[in-house]
Amino acid sequence: MSAQIETVDAKPCSACSSCNTSQLTRLGIKAGGWDYVVALMGNPNTGKSTIFNSLTGLRQHVGNWPGKTVTRAEGAFSYNNNKYKLVDLPGTYSLLSTSVDEEIARDFVLFGQPNVTIVVADAARLERNLGLAMQVLEITDRVVVALNLIDEARGNGVTVDERALTRDLGVPVVPMAARRGEGVAELLSAVDNVAQGAYPTRPRRMKYRDAQLEAAIVTLAAQLESAFAGLPNARWVALRLLEGDESIVRAVHEGTLGEIRQPNTFVNLTKLEAR
Amino acid sequence: MTLSQLEVGQIAKVIKVRSENAERRRMLDIGILPGTVIETVMRSPLGDPVAYRVRDAVVALRREQAELIEVQSVAQETRMEMKR
Numbered sequence: 001m002s003a004q005i006e007t008v009d010a011k012p013c014s015a016c017s018s019c020n021t022s023q024l025t026r027l028g029i030k031a032g033g034w035d036y037v038v039a040l041m042g043n044p045n046t047g048k049s050t051i052f053n054s055l056t057g058l059r060q061h062v063g064n065w066p067g068k069t070v071t072r073a074e075g076a077f078s079y080n081n082n083k084y085k086l087v088d089l090p091g092t093y094s095l096l097s098t099s100v101d102e103e104i105a106r107d108f109v110l111f112g113q114p115n116v117t118i119v120v121a122d123a124a125r126l127e128r129n130l131g132l133a134m135q136v137l138e139i140t141d142r143v144v145v146a147l148n149l150i151d152e153a154r155g156n157g158v159t160v161d162e163r164a165l166t167r168d169l170g171v172p173v174v175p176m177a178a179r180r181g182e183g184v185a186e187l188l189s190a191v192d193n194v195a196q197g198a199y200p201t202r203p204r205r206m207k208y209r210d211a212q213l214e215a216a217i218v219t220l221a222a223q224l225e226s227a228f229a230g231l232p233n234a235r236w237v238a239l240r241l242l243e244g245d246e247s248i249v250r251a252v253h254e255g256t257l258g259e260i261r262q263p264n265t266f267v268n269l270t271k272l273e274a275r
Numbered sequence: 276m277t278l279s280q281l282e283v284g285q286i287a288k289v290i291k292v293r294s295e296n297a298e299r300r301r302m303l304d305i306g307i308l309p310g311t312v313i314e315t316v317m318r319s320p321l322g323d324p325v326a327y328r329v330r331d332a333v334v335a336l337r338r339e340q341a342e343l344i345e346v347q348s349v350a351q352e353t354r355m356e357m358k359r
Contacts, residue, residue, distance in 0.1 A: 094304035097297070128306045128330040246297070 026057025042120030044091030
């Protein structure tokens with residue numbers, strides 16, 4: 001009996017007309033030129049790679065353990081006549097921590113300047129996941145929050161008021177159960193709207209009210225901008241220096257700040273066949 | 276009292292995080308900060324590490340990490356409230 005129910009559940013509802021993924025073309029690794037770059041960020045084990053696979057048609061390894069995606073994986077899809085490059089980043093709890101895979105994720109969002117960053121949050125552990133979402137909102141306006149594993153949350157008796165959350169965060173929040181294909185159409189539409197500027201985001205940000213701190217940030221950010229021409233997010237970097245973040249201090253010393261690591265991103269994927 | 280002194284099933288509230296540098300950062304990032312309510316879930320066979328429930332997620336901490344988290348045992352009402 002349960003097997004029957006599972007087969008029904010496992011089928012994505014692509015046949016259903018209300019579920020509009022018809023505009024989606026999965027392009028696998030055939031990136032070529034693209035109009036927009038989208039980054040997938042989130043705590044470990046929240047379903048980033050599952051979302052990546054359902055959008056690109058690739059089969060990036062999905063597994064239930066941390067550190068699985070150690071370099072970034074890239075794929076492509078087109079939606080609404082726009083071509084998107086999608087970058088699946090390693091799971092991270094914070095933009096402030098310093099393990100190598102977390103640094104890859106952090107540097108890409110900070111300095112790679114994706115057009116849209118999808119923050120994948122675990123709806124069943126929302127409080128813990130919102131910390132990263134708030135940090136990402138500090139450094140970019142163009143964010144969509146994918147509230148994944150909503151099926152698991154429902155199973156635990158948790159309901160999430162996504163409209164209130166959208167209002168509080170100032171960016172679109174899309175409930176999803178990516179492994180069942182639920183919410184994929186809504187995610188695509190939100191990403192497309194944010195990429196084109198059709199959805200005016202108003203990200204919630206912390207206010208730093210201390211005048212001395214503010215003065216120090218302004219001075220330091222100006223110095224950073226002259227030392228590293230074109231550096232995005234100089235204010236954020238200045239705050240990290242004031243805090244004594246060792247990895248940022250080192251990057252400034254060595255002059256490597258803002259250099260995006262370029263691992264052989266396609267190595268893992270060339271062996272994968274498109275669906 | 277520190278987190279390491281809790282028995283399995285006991286619930287406590289964090290008073291102070293005495294970890295330093297990257298370690299401190301990590302604790303804050305996984306949601307352990309003053310005011311956070313933590314439950315001891317289980318102990319590994321050798322007693323170290325220990326699994327704790329923090330904001331609906333289970334995390335494992337080594338003894339020397341848990342020793343740096345100062346906690347205060349919480350009353351039964353808070354416990355019921357937490358479990359809802």
